[in-house]
Amino acid sequence: MPKAHVYKRDHINTDEIIPARYLNTDDAVVLAKHCMEDIDEGFMKKISAGDIIVAGDDFGCGSSREHAVWSIQGAKIGAVIAQSYARIFYRNCINCGFYVIELPNAPQVINDGDEIEIDYKAGEINNKTQKKKISFEPLPDFALEIINDGGLLEHIKKKVK
Amino acid sequence: MVKKVKGKIMQMTITEKILARAAGLSSVKPGQLINAKLDRIMCHDVTTPPAISMLKAKDIDTVFDTDKIIVTPDHFQPAKDIQSAQLLKRLDTWAKEKCIKNYYKVGKAGVCHAILPEQGHIKPGHVTIGGDSHTCTYGAFAAFSTGVGSTDLAAGIATGELWFRVPESIKFVLNGKLPFGVYSKDVILEVIRIIGTDGALYKAMEFVGPALKEMTMEARMTITNMAIEAGGKSGIIGFDEITKKYLDEHLKAGDTDYTIYESDAGAKYCQTIEIDCSKLEPMVAFPHLPSNGKKITECAGLAMDQAYIGSCTNGRIEDFRIAAKIMKGKKVKCRTIVVPATPVIWKQCIDEGIAEIFYNAECVFSAPTCGACLGGFMGILAEGERCVSTTNRNFVGRMGHPKSEVYLASPATAAASAIEGKLVDPRNYL
Structure with missing residues (x-):
């Protein structure tokens, strides 16, 4: 069952998600090794495939580096749930086929270690630990389509065919 | 020919007008999704190689369009290590293979957002994207520009x-x-301090007002450059004589083939913020x-270990003229690194004797690079x-060790602080 890793902080920026000292590669496997390194050094040791990052406002602010999304995807994180996102990061996530959820008070209503399941289309988070269901505004259909296709380029290719 | 677009019946901001034009529509409003034609695309060595691989x-x-894509390596050029050399090679191979007309190879290359305006690639009314968050810089030229991912x-x-x-606009x-x-x-x-x-x-972010009339295009680009630091999609400043003079000097001789858009008097803003610059x-x-x-x-x-200009x-x-004026005849007390953004600026520093002032002050005078x-x-x-x-971000680990600290300031404040090895008021040194 995916676990939540909660950061009770706003403005978690792309330099913290993937520091520029690692931007000399675009290999997601290498980038994943350093995912969230400057905010939480032990991050990669405590996560399992499918886990969720939970944070406050303005997640992903700063650089346009898609490397931030690739490092999170490379770490096999299932989704990010934040109060709000920086614009370029949000767009990059959808373009890369990665789920982002906007949820008011996300780091308050979800506790660190909570086991959660997400229904992306219905817009529902099932918090198994707290035995509670929380609704969120699902992404519009076109964005879900891009994500389901595996990203914007695959989506475009499919449409052209 | 310089064309001026007068207000239509629907009152729009300069940003809305430019996006409407690029989308082939007579008008647009905030929140509307549009498909826009791009006038320029900026490519550098970190985010473009992955884009090439994806394609x-x-x-x-x-x-x-091989004429509308501008390529300049800047982040890790000249190559800082083997891996960045690989990135630069991927960019170089692609730019040559695709016959990209405006490819600034190392020696001509420089910091992208300084190169593009300097080399005359940005015009009023343009829609430009770049694989870099600071692409919003070009909005200083009454254009729409924004950063994107790979x-x-x-x-x-x-x-x-x-x-x-x-986007909605804030005035x-x-x-x-x-x-x-x-x-x-x-x-x-101050703007970012106020709005976060x-x-x-x-x-x-649309900037207007009398204080802009006394700012050069270089000074204005500093403002639009940091729109992203307030979360902005773009920053924009209207066209005036100062814009025209810069364009006359930087576009190909006689090139006035651009369209000037202006915000209508009745254009809608989601917020208006007034700042009295005389009190800053x-x-x-x-x-x-x-x-x-x-x-x-x-x-x-507060004591500093390094100054970076x-x-x-x-x-x-x-920026270097201001810093040199302060450093002339003095020596720095903390290590100071001076990095002209383009080869042209580098040469200007040499020709104007500014580089010598930095040398005498015991600064490092670097080749252009981010x-x-x-x-x-x-x-x-x-x-x-x-x-x-004098840079734009001071996030954790931005310039090195996660436990290092970055203090953002003007070139004058950075230069004066370099002389004293601590933060000081530049007004006592000018």
Whole structure:
């Protein structure tokens, strides 16, 4: 069952998600090794495939580096749930086929270690630990389509065919 | 021919008018999703190689227009290590293979957001995207420009189009006259202090007002450059005589083939913020957010280990003239790294005797690169070190060790602080 890793902080920026000292590669496997390194050094040791990052406002602010999304995807994180996102990061996530959820008070209503399941289309988070269901505004259909296709380029290719 | 577009029945902002034109529509309104034709695409060595690989992986071989894609390696050029050399090689191979007309190879290359305007690639009314968050810089030329990730960049390169959500606009009225020793960097740090790093999230930041009339294009670019630090999608400044003069000097001789858009008197803004620039003081943004601005009079005295003068924010000739004026005949007390943003600026520094002033002051005078601004190379910080920097971000680990600290300031404040080895008020040194 995916676990939540909660950061009770706003403005978690792309330099913290993937520091520029690692931007000399675009290999997601290498980038994943350093995912969230400057905010939480032990991050990669405590996560399992499918886990969720939970944070406050303005997640992903700063650089346009898609490397931030690739490092999170490379770490096999299932989704990010934040109060709000920086614009370029949000767009990059959808373009890369990665789920982002906007949820008011996300780091308050979800506790660190909570086991959660997400229904992306219905817009529902099932918090198994707290035995509670929380609704969120699902992404519009076109964005879900891009994500389901595996990203914007695959989506475009499919449409052209 | 210079064309002027008068207000139509629907009252629009300059940003809405430019996006409507690019989408082939007579009008647009905030929130509307549009597909816009791109006039320019900026490519550099960090985000473009992945875009090229994505296109290859999908068997997409087309480049929408070899004249409209501008390529300049800058982040890790000249190559800082083997891996960045590989990135530069991938960029170089692709640019040659695709016959990209405006490819600035190392020696001609420089910090992208300084190169594009300097070399005459940005015109009023343009829609430009770039694989870099500071692409918003070009808005100083009455144009729309915004940063994108590698996937959007790839889509843009292949098709020459991209979808956008038309942003709401916030109007910033810069009233008054900048006092002595206060610069456009201080203005934008104050703007970000007021609204916060997500205060303009998804929005276009439109700057107007009398204070702009006394700012050069270089100074204005410092303001639009940092729109992203307030979360903005774009920053924009209207066209005037100062814009025209710069364009006359930087576009090909006689090229006036551009369209000037202006905000209508009845255009809608989601917010209007007035700032009395005559009351501003030199500002320093403390770690670890650009919104942590303090007046220099409230923070002078803090010891610094390094001063860094350069970047797409403040690496232009005017910035080095100011720094040199302060450093002339003095020696720095902390290590000081001076990085002209382009080869042209580098040569201007030599020709004007500015480089010699830096040499005599015992600064490092580097070749053009983004360098240490993003913690690449040429001035990385050790654990616990503090740097006063003319760059744009002071996030954790931005210029080096996660426990180092970056203090954002104007070139004048950085130069004066370099002389004293601590944060000082530049007005006592000018």
